[in-house]
Amino acid sequence: MKVAFFSTKSYDISSFEKHNTGNHEIIFYESTLNTKTAKLTQGCDAVCAFVNDHLHERTIKLLSEYDVKLIAMRCAGFNNVDLKAAATENIKVVRVPAYSPMAVAEHASALILTLNRKTHKAYNRVREGNFSLERLTGFDLYKKTVGVVGTGKIGQYFIKIMKGYGCNVIAYDLYPNDAVKALGVSYVSMDELLEQSDIISLHCPLTEDTHHLIGKEAFSKMKKGAMLINTSRGALIDTVEAVEALKNKTLEYFGIDVYEQEEKLFFRDLSENIIMDDVISRLISFPNVLITSHQGFLTHEALDKIAEVTLGNLTAFETEEHLENEVAI
Numbered sequence: 565m566k567v568a569f570f571s572t573k574s575y576d577i578s579s580f581e582k583h584n585t586g587n588h589e590i591i592f593y594e595s596t597l598n599t600k601t602a603k604l605t606q607g608c609d610a611v612c613a614f615v616n617d618h619l620h621e622r623t624i625k626l627l628s629e630y631d632v633k634l635i636a637m638r639c640a641g642f643n644n645v646d647l648k649a650a651a652t653e654n655i656k657v658v659r660v661p662a663y664s665p666m667a668v669a670e671h672a673s674a675l676i677l678t679l680n681r682k683t684h685k686a687y688n689r690v691r692e693g694n695f696s697l698e699r700l701t702g703f704d705l706y707k708k709t710v711g712v713v714g715t716g717k718i719g720q721y722f723i724k725i726m727k728g729y730g731c732n733v734i735a736y737d738l739y740p741n742d743a744v745k746a747l748g749v750s751y752v753s754m755d756e757l758l759e760q761s762d763i764i765s766l767h768c769p770l771t772e773d774t775h776h777l778i779g780k781e782a783f784s785k786m787k788k789g790a791m792l793i794n795t796s797r798g799a800l801i802d803t804v805e806a807v808e809a810l811k812n813k814t815l816e817y818f819g820i821d822v823y824e825q826e827e828k829l830f831f832r833d834l835s836e837n838i839i840m841d842d843v844i845s846r847l848i849s850f851p852n853v854l855i856t857s858h859q860g861f862l863t864h865e866a867l868d869k870i871a872e873v874t875l876g877n878l879t880a881f882e883t884e885e886h887l888e889n890e891v892a893i
């Protein structure tokens with residue numbers, strides 16, 4: 565198969581080159597896939613895309629005109645793909661359903677520990693010869709209530725980590741799971757989760773129902789001084805309302821690996837540019853906000869698995885095998 569890879573970085577290229585044993589001809593593009601770059605797929609059988617590529621109806625129509633037959637997402641989420649348009653154009657969509665749920669769960673826990681114990685600030689202070697402990701006081705995680713929204717693959721690893729710290733874990737999911745209950749977790753309503761949690765961590769997908777799941781109303785129900793962590797998808801949170809919640813101190817800690825408007829910012833070095841997004845600039849200005857740029861997945865193990873499964877998906881399509889990782893509409 566000849567495959568155009570979009571939004572590629574050095575770490576994508578090295579892991580795909582390591583795992584592609586010559587079966588597929590890969591062209592790596594740094595640019596995002598959108599209506600302007602779709603023409604780069606000319607002569608290709610498939611595209612391989614990532615979280616911020618634009619696979620909207622118009623792009624998909626163009627892909628079809630260039631005779632692309634497969635969209636291989638090298639990620640778990642597919643909220644940026646218009647599945648109906650793909651089906652209309654007879655283009656199949658495959659993904660990597662689980663590459664390392666541990667990687668994302670561990671990153672969520674890293675955000676919690678860093679925000680709480682302020683290790684990022686301590687690191688900078690000590691390097692400047694400032695050994696003061698003023699304003700570095702944290703809290704014990706032991707016996708704190710952690711609310712987990714979405715108890716799928718990542719949510720379950722995250723629960724095990726938080727249980728390891730001795731936290732009381734409660735959860736909300738549309739489909740409560742017995743394996744989660746067996747870990748000693750009680751399922752509660754979303755309102756109860758908001759009211760009772762000291763820390764809330766989001767691990768559900770972005771869908772029409774979960775868009776701005778955490779908005780003005782949800783913030784008004786939260787415990788004063790709560791910590792909110794999002795390693796799932798940015799638009800689960802209404803970020804403008806998050807800024808208000810930080811200002812009125814409902815939120816005392818905010819840790820995000822994903823951001824609603826991340827596609828114009830994340831995965832790029834903009835250190836010499838002027839940031840035009842006032843909301844993220846405001847967020848960055850808070851001392852109790854920690855932002856990482858969608859790196860939850862970024863471990864060696866996850867990159868290996870992403871490459872192996874994506875290349876397997878391409879081969880399965882080429883050899884007309886059952887597409888076990890096809891995204892159904």
Ligand code: NAD
Pocket residue numbers: 640641661662665668713714715716717718719736737738739767768769770771773774795796797821822858859860861862
């Ligand atoms: P999963 O499908 O295994 O689990 C998702 C869970 O959310 C399921 O239990 C599902 O029932 C539940 N859910 C669905 N709709 C819900 C709703 N309206 N309210 C509450 N729960 C709901 O998915 P996963 O592998 O655990 O991944 C979770 C999310 O993490 C993905 O959708 C993706 O957006 C995100 N993710 C982020 C990164 C990163 O690098 N930061 C990497 C991988 C995945």
